[in-house]
Amino acid sequence: MLKILVVDDEPEIVNALKGFFVKKGYEVYVAGDGSTALDLVKKHRPHLVFLDIRMPKVDGLKVLRNIRQMDTSIKVIMVTAFGTQEVIKEAGRIGAVDFICKPFTLNYLEHDVMAKVSVQLFDDLRQEMDGKVKLISQLENLNGRVSRNFYQTMLSLAAALESRDRYTHGHSERVDHYSKLIAQELKTNPKLKMDNKFLEDLHMESRLHDIGKIAVPDEILNKPGKLTAKEFNEIKRHPSESARILAPLEGVKDSIDVIYNHHERIDGRGYPEGRSGKDIPLRAKIIAVADAFDAMTSDRPYRRAIPENLALNELEKNRDRQFDGKVVNAFLNIRKKKEKLAKEEVLLNT
Ligand SMILES: [Fe+2]
Numbered sequence: 632m633l634k635i636l637v638v639d640d641e642p643e644i645v646n647a648l649k650g651f652f653v654k655k656g657y658e659v660y661v662a663g664d665g666s667t668a669l670d671l672v673k674k675h676r677p678h679l680v681f682l683d684i685r686m687p688k689v690d691g692l693k694v695l696r697n698i699r700q701m702d703t704s705i706k707v708i709m710v711t712a713f714g715t716q717e718v719i720k721e722a723g724r725i726g727a728v729d730f731i732c733k734p735f736t737l738n739y740l741e742h743d744v745m746a747k748v749s750v751q752l753f754d755d756l757r758q759e760m761d762g763k764v765k766l767i768s769q770l771e772n773l774n775g776r777v778s779r780n781f782y783q784t785m786l787s788l789a790a791a792l793e794s795r796d797r798y799t800h801g802h803s804e805r806v807d808h809y810s811k812l813i814a815q816e817l818k819t820n821p822k823l824k825m826d827n828k829f830l831e832d833l834h835m836e837s838r839l840h841d842i843g844k845i846a847v848p849d850e851i852l853n854k855p856g857k858l859t860a861k862e863f864n865e866i867k868r869h870p871s872e873s874a875r876i877l878a879p880l881e882g883v884k885d886s887i888d889v890i891y892n893h894h895e896r897i898d899g900r901g902y903p904e905g906r907s908g909k910d911i912p913l914r915a916k917i918i919a920v921a922d923a924f925d926a927m928t929s930d931r932p933y934r935r936a937i938p939e940n941l942a943l944n945e946l947e948k949n950r951d952r953q954f955d956g957k958v959v960n961a962f963l964n965i966r967k968k969k970e971k972l973a974k975e976e977v978l979l980n981t
Pocket residue numbers: 840841869893894922
């Protein structure tokens with residue numbers, strides 16, 4: 632919004648100008664003397680100043696000089712009842728854009744003075760807006776770069792985490808792969824409104840879902856036997872730890888929520904909060920199925936991997952209890968399609 636400062640020691644002039652500009656919708660500041668005017672300029676950086684020349688203490692020319700030193704883009708129009716040629720020349724030399732003599736009519740102000748400066752003023756305003764828009768996009772780019780760097784660091788951290796544990800090696804990549812397959816299958820359901828961003832977010836969340844395990848001691852993660860209740864409680868901290876680690880990532884609040892909820896169950900018997908049904912985000916439900924399938928089909932310190940068909944039976948058995956029904960169905964559908972394709976290939980090759 633255009634900001635205007637009116638500086639005059641005559642209250643009638645100040646009030647008349649203020650009323651005129653407020654009606655036009657401008658932001659108006661007023662000062663009755665030079666030093667108040669300079670304070671207001673410093674604080675609000677007005678676009679245009681109406682400056683009386685003859686004022687007690689600090690006169691208009693001195694105020695003009697100070698304003699020009701502070702900011703050369705501020706337009707100053709000198710106002711006076713006693714304008715000698717010398718004073719007018721001096722004001723012009725210092726940088727005043729125009730000069731008006733008292734008394735003047737508001738009609739003159741509108742059609743002569745404002746008409747003259749408005750083109751310059753709106754040009755300045757446009758540049759100011761362009762500058763702000765540029766600055767915002769620079770900040771957004773920077774923010775994006777910082778986030779991407781942070782994401783890369785997190786990926787390296789996830790890889791480092793998995794390499795210290797031979798059993799979970801490649802776990803997050805496989806979870807990412809299964810999650811993507813499930814999401815592509817679910818995408819055919821228009822009610823779920825899944826767009827490309829959904830898939831991109833799911834990719835990042837799958838890769839980082841267990842990042843919080845960095846906070847779990849190695850001897851618990853790699854313990855060959857059954858975990859004690861206390862040790863299992865340590866493991867159960869990892870979704871909250873993931874959320875804490877990822878908190879500095881800008882603009883990924885939803886993703887943090889997905890990761891935080893990847894061990895919740897539909898029946899409310901999961902952790903960390905025991906959320907159920909609709910309170911669990913869809914992507915967390917997808918990761919839960921992908922995660923369980925990979926856990927069952929990989930060797931773990933305390934048990935051997937089970938065959939894929941048995942793992943699928945387990946998912947089916949726990950449909951609508953531990954896992955979301957439509958997510959399990961999507962995963963089973965993928966398997967059926969894959970088997971059908973394999974059969975067709977056998978038929979083609981015989
Ligand atoms: Fe996990």
